[in-house]
Amino acid sequence: MPQQKIIYLDNNATTPVDDRVLNTMLPYFTDFYANSTGTHLAGLTVKEAVENAAWQTADLINADADEIIFTSGATEGINLAIKGLANQDRKHIVTIQTEHKAVLETCRFMQSIGFEVTYLPTASDGLLDIQLLKEITTDKTLVFIGMFSNNETGVMQNISEISKILKTRNVLFMCDATQAVGKIPIDVKALGIDFLAMSAHKFYGPKGVGALYISAKAKIKLSPQILGGGQQRKLRSGTLNVPGIIGLGKAAEIALKEQQEDQKRIEVLRNKLEKGLLQFKGSFVNGNTENRIYNTSNICFPSVNSEQMILALGNISVSNGASCSAVTSKPSHVLKAMGLSDEDALSSIRFSLGRFTTSKEIDIAVERVLSLAKEFATKTQRH
Template sequence: MADDYIYLDNNATTKTDPGVLASMMPYFTDYYANANSSHISGISLTEAVEDATWQIADLIGANEKEIIFTSGATEAINLAIKGLANSNKNKIITFTTEHKAVLETCKYMESKGFNVEYLPVQSDSTIDDDLLKNSITEDTYLVIAMMCNNETGTLHDIKKISEFAHQKGALLLCDTTQAVGKIPIDVSDLGIDMMTISAHKFYGPKGIGALYVSRNVISELNTQMHGGGQQKNLRSGTLNVPGVIGMSKACEIAKAEMKRDEIRIRKIRDFLEMELLKIDGSFVNGSVENRIYNTSNICFPGVWSEQLILSLGKILVSSGSACSAVTSEPSHVLKALGLSDEDALCSIRFSLGRFTTEDEINYTITRVKELIRQFKA
């Protein structure tokens, strides 16, 4: 991407960290054998993958045997939800603000006869504890809750949710796509049974992700991709070794830079938000208190987000999830918070990242204010 672009859409994807790219290159040019081959090169690659797997597991407090590599979070979500479908229980509970990968997979499960309950959230996008607790029954085998919402940045109390699920014998699948690499996560402390990861959301490469499956649950999971029996026969196919190495490096960098990133990004995000909220009528969508530090979703009533996004040109922002960016349809997440169609269509998500600068934020503030004055005039 050209240097004159200002990229504020880091929840959609992130720039690959130069250190990540450097770590991957030898596995395209020199160490390109198949990691499942039995010759010496294949064996050395297997060892490299094992070391990388340890690095990834270490970031989330897991064991390397609990990691299954996938093409990304969407595949991981499908494997987790469909892979547990042999349970003698019939009920799944999730929330109306979940990512489309969860909602569409749950719709598929409904078509197969499963009972899926989509719980509403509160107006600030947080979860109603009493509603969730009372909704989980003895027939519930899976509760699905994201750790961090991709559109509003809202953070959910995953430890509490897991306690509610486990009290009734249900498992917890947590989509941590927007949280991994940004905030500390310990799967054991939080009581997470399964968890999805996507490397390109935290400065890693695209096309690689993982499903964490607790050792207590992994024997219950059934494969959804049949073939050569790779990865404990749970996900067949030739392993994306450069992707695994890159994801591992992204985890290593995240562990070292996480606190520094948070302090710097939070500061410039808060300044951006403070200035844009000076625009008459503007307001933040979702919880301000329970929110990740890089995201601000702001409604500018009377200003269509599609028009503003296009007019901003080389300032790259979005109206919500990358699955439905710049669309005439209002965001399902914002609608779930109680916003009208009009206000949902007048909302912009600003998601900052490791490479966002103060100068870029200052220019963005000036340009957004100028354009909104013009539109309202």
């Protein structure tokens, strides 16, 4: 019996590497393998390619190349931006309860070294109360950390309004844009963002590489978290992952050209998927449906265990956004912060579409999910 083709609807977890990205990377494993810090011709050739990738990455968010630090991904960038501020006089950090664990755990570390951290709640639709941000930030607040688009629900915060408030109080703005970069136009200058983290593998680049944008205007000297040879202006030592950086640059170049075209097509498919799945009695979308990224739909199927559903779907890849182990499942901290009960949180599934999703795949997914949801719900009612 032939193996069924994977229908991949988990693009917020990671995306496949675009063939154009892979083909651009390959020579840097075989032909152009010199260290980018080498002063010989081979090294200078690679250095030039890395500098070009920095420009490609910067162009995607309207930054300058010298404002880009290459990292192993968004998690490292987040750690560098937050921990790197430990030497500042202000000791108050503000963030949101629905942030990614990379932010929340790093903030907890900052608390352990003497910082005060305020974790702001959201409304039931996942949006931050802007008035609350106004009230909580003071002249002792160092930085606000806010996600551009939530990884589980796709909800997009009002970045522009948040930035205006922060600037009136001289508070730095660190934005985790992992789920937004490469999908929608981002202008860090216009938005007044001081630090922005991204990962290549979220927009069809390779895993293990990302970037941190550090605004030259912020005039803040971050403390490096990785010490050594002093690469990247002494902010992030270590031999550069050249093939990965080349891949990030190419992925950024493609995204800049194609993200609007991708949005039009993917949004239609997402809406088609959502309309079909909401036929299940009692189902509902988690999060604000107006202010969200176009590829994401997080749907609760009451009385249906999401973990069982994911296993039963087999070749259809989706996510429940929960922290799971072999013994127990915990409800998503994001959905809990939005006010969902444990039962509803554990009955919620995230569908995240991508560049290579097809209409036929959506048809198959809707049919399979609805069939299984009805089956599981019937079994639950019997018990």
